[in-house]
Amino acid sequence: xxxxxxxxxxxxxxxxxxxxxxxxxxxxxxxxxxxxxxxxxxxxxxxxxxxxxxxxxxxxxxxxxxxxxxxxxxxxxxxxxxxxxxxxxxxxxxxxxxxxxxxxxxxxxxxxxxxxxxxxxxxxxxxxxxxxxxxxxxxxxxxxxxxxxxxxxxxxxxxxxxxxxxxxxxxxxxxxxxxxxxxxxxxxxxxxxxxxx
Amino acid sequence: xxxxxxxxxxxxxxxxxxxxxxxxxxxxxxxxxxxxxxxxxxxxxxxxxxxxxxxxxxxxxxxxxxxxxxxxxxxxxxxxxxxxxxxxxxxxxxxxxxxxxxxxxxxxxxxxxxxxxxxxxxxxxxxxxxxxxxxxxxxxxxxxxxxxxxxxxxxxxxxxxxxxxxxxxxxxxxxxxxxxxxxxxxxxxxxx
Numbered sequence: 160x161x162x163x164x165x166x167x168x169x170x171x172x173x174x175x176x177x178x179x180x181x182x183x184x185x186x187x188x189x190x191x192x193x194x195x196x197x198x199x200x201x202x203x204x205x206x207x208x209x210x211x212x213x214x215x216x217x218x219x220x221x222x223x224x225x226x227x228x229x230x231x232x233x234x235x236x237x238x239x240x241x242x243x244x245x246x247x248x249x250x251x252x253x254x255x256x257x258x259x260x261x262x263x264x265x266x267x268x269x270x271x272x273x274x275x276x277x278x279x280x281x282x283x284x285x286x287x288x289x290x291x292x293x294x295x296x297x298x299x300x301x302x303x304x305x306x307x308x309x310x311x312x313x314x315x316x317x318x319x320x321x322x323x324x325x326x327x328x329x330x331x332x333x334x335x336x337x338x339x340x341x342x343x344x345x346x347x348x349x350x351x352x353x354x355x356x
Numbered sequence: 357x358x359x360x361x362x363x364x365x366x367x368x369x370x371x372x373x374x375x376x377x378x379x380x381x382x383x384x385x386x387x388x389x390x391x392x393x394x395x396x397x398x399x400x401x402x403x404x405x406x407x408x409x410x411x412x413x414x415x416x417x418x419x420x421x422x423x424x425x426x427x428x429x430x431x432x433x434x435x436x437x438x439x440x441x442x443x444x445x446x447x448x449x450x451x452x453x454x455x456x457x458x459x460x461x462x463x464x465x466x467x468x469x470x471x472x473x474x475x476x477x478x479x480x481x482x483x484x485x486x487x488x489x490x491x492x493x494x495x496x497x498x499x500x501x502x503x504x505x506x507x508x509x510x511x512x513x514x515x516x517x518x519x520x521x522x523x524x525x526x527x528x529x530x531x532x533x534x535x536x537x538x539x540x541x542x543x544x545x546x547x548x
Binding site: 212213216217274275277278309310311312326327328329344346 | 404466467469470501502503504518519520521523534536538
């Protein structure tokens, strides 16, 4: 159980949460048809992802994390394999809200599209490298990361272009695993633009 | 639950979804343009909740039900839920947690295979804490941005919400109790 001081602006944040939900629902309602992928296609994607729900509730103005990612892979059928590189920004280990700690995450993943290509799940894992000095660790220290995305929604917006929204994903990033570990656990929202060729 | 659990969940979702019929057959396309009533029973669990930016690793498990009315792609429902909290600050006690009573709205899309829903209502503390009495009531918000819906039979829908967001706040004001849960929910739905 966590007891926290009540915040005077909580009603506003609750309203913001509901507004964001309504906007997401409207986007889904206006979505075009299936985004089924053709077999034997290569693809490349760019994305931005961030975590904010926990911070929204606790009244923090800052994001919990932010990252951008590029990925490329091959989709022989509904199943796919890909490689991904992500640059992540995480909250300061000295206690401030500033996203000072940076990691470079390089990994391989598997994924799959289903429901006529309208939904997708993926799992990525690999090395996580600390890019900035932390309180206890030097840049270059390497650990691992796991990124699980059980359900994302896809929209085909062109012959070769697909937009995706992953409302909630799970990320476990541990650039330092020895001594006193440096571990970031976050539930993130990701927006992806994918080019299929 | 360890960090590997979401990975197993991810793999399970992919396997189930890929095993499901991919074409729009009469059986799995259920975006009924008419009106319908339905009942849902659900079980949910969550872990690593306050691990996000906090030092507590809280977990919970519970069950609930929904009764709703759906017209085309839009539906409205009333719901209850019992959420048992696992305390990890001192020992590992499973408490009575909270009772949630609320209403919500939902929307089907992708030919009825995907669903998003939002609900809110009262959240009542069902056990005494050091500072609060049982029966103290606040509010909760439950968001399930993407639920996957499978139709194994004409009379049954199995629904999986891999990750949803729930804010339970049974005590507001001084020494508020606010709990964030990222739940995985499995639901069985039958039409009436």
